[in-house]
Amino acid sequence: MDDLDRRLINRLQRGLPLVRDPWQVVAAELESSSAELLDRLHQLLEDGVLTRFGPMFNIERLGGxxxxxxxxxxxxxxxxxAAQLHELPEVAHNYRREHRWNMWFVLGCASEQDLADALHRIESLTGLPLLNLPKEETYHVGLYFPV
Incomplete structure (x- = not known):
């Protein structure tokens, strides 16, 4: 990872500008080109430096x-x-925890019924009891990890 990769990661943590061509704006800020930044982003994802890049939606406001x-x-x-969960389109991501409940994951579905069906399907597929932890309240935590 070089200086431009670091600056790109730091910049992307603040979000993309809401304009017709956000990559052009970010490229100008970072004194690069949009093609170069997109190539670097894809490489960071492929190398596993970044595990995910994409928008965050309030799925409930969209009816999900x-x-x-x-x-x-x-x-x-x-x-x-983990491989079984990875194959399910409803699973946004899963990760290991150092706890008795050692595999945590987020499910996103089109409706409450679809969510209930997915939870049941995961229990049936894995043969393991599932701990469901639905959101009770929303908090916005503006995390920023300078690289």
Missing amino acids: AFTLAALAVPEERFENV
Whole structure:
């Protein structure tokens, strides 16, 4: 990772400008080109430096439903269960935690019924009981990690 990669990551944490061509604006700020920045972004994702890049939506305001869920996965099954979840389009991401409930993931669905169906399908697919942790309140935490 070089200086431009670092500056790009830092800039993207503040969001993209809401204009017709946001990459052109960011490129001007970083004294680069939009093609160069997009190439670098794709490379950072491919290399695993960044795991995700995309918009954040308030899915409930769009008529959808989401939840945070967890599974207590036996260590010998962890990679297999992670692969099963990775194949489900409703699973936004999953990650390991150092806890009895060691696999956490976010589900996003078109409706509450679809969400209930997905939760049931995951329990059936994995054979593991699921901990469903729906949002009770929204907090905005403006995280910024300078690179």
